[in-house]
Amino acid sequence: xxxxxxxxxxxxxxxxxxxxxxxxxxxxxxxxxxxxxxxxxxxxxxxxxxxxxxxxxxxxxxxxxxxxxxxxxxxxxxxxxxxxxxxxxxxxxxxxxxxxxxxxxxxxxxxxxxxxxxxxxxxxxxxxxxxxxxxxxxxxxxxxxxxxxxxxxxxxxxxxxxxxxxxxxxxxxxxxxxxxxxxxxxxxxxxxxxxxxxxxxxxxxxxxxxxxxxxxxxxxx
Numbered sequence: 001x002x003x004x005x006x007x008x009x010x011x012x013x014x015x016x017x018x019x020x021x022x023x024x025x026x027x028x029x030x031x032x033x034x035x036x037x038x039x040x041x042x043x044x045x046x047x048x049x050x051x052x053x054x055x056x057x058x059x060x061x062x063x064x065x066x067x068x069x070x071x072x073x074x075x076x077x078x079x080x081x082x083x084x085x086x087x088x089x090x091x092x093x094x095x096x097x098x099x100x101x102x103x104x105x106x107x108x109x110x111x112x113x114x115x116x117x118x119x120x121x122x123x124x125x126x127x128x129x130x131x132x133x134x135x136x137x138x139x140x141x142x143x144x145x146x147x148x149x150x151x152x153x154x155x156x157x158x159x160x161x162x163x164x165x166x167x168x169x170x171x172x173x174x175x176x177x178x179x180x181x182x183x184x185x186x187x188x189x190x191x192x193x194x195x196x197x198x199x200x201x202x203x204x205x206x207x208x209x210x211x212x213x214x215x216x217x218x219x220x221x
Contacts, residue, residue: 001084004091005148005156007164008079010037010102011140019192032109034075036139038064039105040098041079047094055081082148091145099141110135110221120210125201127187129179134196134221137174142167188218196220 016029041064044055054061057080064075079098085091110131118126144164146156178187178197187197198218200207208215 001086002091003148004083004085004145005153005160006079006081006083006091006095006143006145007160008040008081008095008098009140009142009164009168010040010077010079012138013077015138015193021192031073032106033077034073035109036102036105037075037077037079038067040102041075041081043098043101044079044081044083044094047083055083057081083145095143095145099143102141103139106135106139114221117207117211120207121201121204122206125206127197127199130187130197131199131221133179134199138221140171142171190220191218192220 010033013033016033017026020026020029037059041056041059045061045064048055056064059075059079083091083094085094114126114128114131118128142164144160144167146160146163148156176195188202190196190198197220199221200218202216204211204213204215204217207213213219
């Protein structure tokens with residue numbers, strides 16, 4: 001078995017910050033990211049269950065397992081861990097599993113929130129297909145790793161940071177697109193960023209009081 005120093009980054013970050021209108025928007029984005037990171041980090045903890053030691057450097061296992069109280073959502077969007085794997089292919093599968101775990105958390109939260117909006121607006125008025133597509137496209141994940149031993153941690157972490165920076169700098173960006181069934185509907189843009197299309201109806205009468213938004217306001221997922 002080989003040991004690897006692994007860094008993972010879960011996002012998005014900047015889009016949550018840039019589209020925030022109020023301090024509570026920033027809080028909500030931070031909490032959402034924390035839950036995504038928690039899911040990815042927990043997948044690493046499950047792999048080490050019974051071994052007597054945690055692979056996590058940060059966030060700590062104690063922070064990841066904390067799910068109640070004010071500090072429960074206070075996690076960085078970065079995970080650093082020491083992972084044992086037979087070879088690089090096996091390590092890649094562990095990393096992909098963490099990615100899928102984080103994305104699964106986002107999907108579960110999205111499903112629960114969409115149900116609340118449907119209850120307020122009525123099923124006929126929410127663009128659910130577009131909502132799902134936007135949530136799937138929003139998730140951002142990067143990872144990098146180097147071989148690890150206890151004698152040269154400083155040089156290994158520096159090398160890892162360089163590789164991670166290069167990985168993020170070479171990310172693939174898909175073109176902006178609509179689901180084919182909605183391509184010709186002339187859907188208004190979200191008021192937050194003017195990039196994504198709105199998932200809301202022309203009038204949000206049923207959701208004004210519950211979600212504190214204007215009757216004509218347009219928002220993406």
